[in-house]
Amino acid sequence: MPVPAAEIDDYLRTLGQRLHGPRRLRADLLAEARDSLEDAAAAYERAGLAPVAARRRAVAEFGTPGELVPGYQAELAAAGTRTLALRILVVAIVLLSSADLMWQGAPWTGVRPPAGYLALSASLDLFWIITGVLAAGAWLGLRYAARRGAPVRLPRLLGRSMAACVGLAAGAGVTLYAWSLVMWDAAVRWPPMLVGMVATGVAFVWLAGAVRGCLAGTR
Template structure:
């Protein structure tokens, strides 16, 4: 039996698109449903299935024609996904390490300069991520998303994901280990897990930013 051309169409489109799995799956499923309905409508006009499929593709566009506009939407979705991950991760870890510092520091103890610098980098990235969420959300009512914003968010996420483990290490080695080691171990483990999650999302954001989208050549 010959393969269903709709399956081939969907497979080609799926392979060409990159972005958050849930958003991508929902987008492809919506396109598939629309294509199936259009093919069914043409089949009802007494066209053979293959000719009905070809007529439907002329209305929908080929996968190659659809990819730029679809990828533009997915790139924005990935940008927002990374920005949210950055905000959650940085906010949670700053609070976690602040709690450790509050419990374990002695009077007159100061944060090491390296920790302050690295924490400032991560916090600044989180603040910029919040701005990116606004720029890809409510602000789109009045102006388009800046072309370079996905790449900027991707690199912000990468920078923060690198800074946080180093800040955690510097912080842990400067603390009185005997008094707060359970908190240090817990915070360190959460930092490693958060680093992996944020680094993966940031890398995906940078990859999406390099893909052609509608309106570019």
């Protein structure tokens, strides 16, 4: 017979309020904790304890939220940082390999942009290369460190560094697009340019979700 879970619910609610990070992983961790608590309570009840006493004993032996939060939070921080690193790597590869498609055959082809525009464009490409390398290193490093008990400072340092890179890339990308629209009126009606802007916007929204989860997990 299922064990009533009032005490277990209260315990998990308290634990969940103290955890921050990717929602899906947080829900998974709490679900695993619930399964363990309910199994333990059911075993104590079969051993002869009353349901309320069985639940209370299971909760007491599981550990206080204060004891469990550091380990769970470290796992959430590392997972959020790995997710951000993987998304950055995907976006960097896609942008670097397909960005030129927006300009091929454009009506303004042959018109040389000013030196500042060219410098910004080249810098943005270089920035994405550096950011992609950082993301790849962070993902591999955290996977390696996970086997050895990664310190909390490592996901925090890597996560915040990558979040800053995403913010800078977004600012530079918006500046470049806006500059393009100002210089070439036809860019507003050029289909590859419009598709590229929409796709890039979707990519940054996708990255923003990972940034939010990463910063929440490492705060």
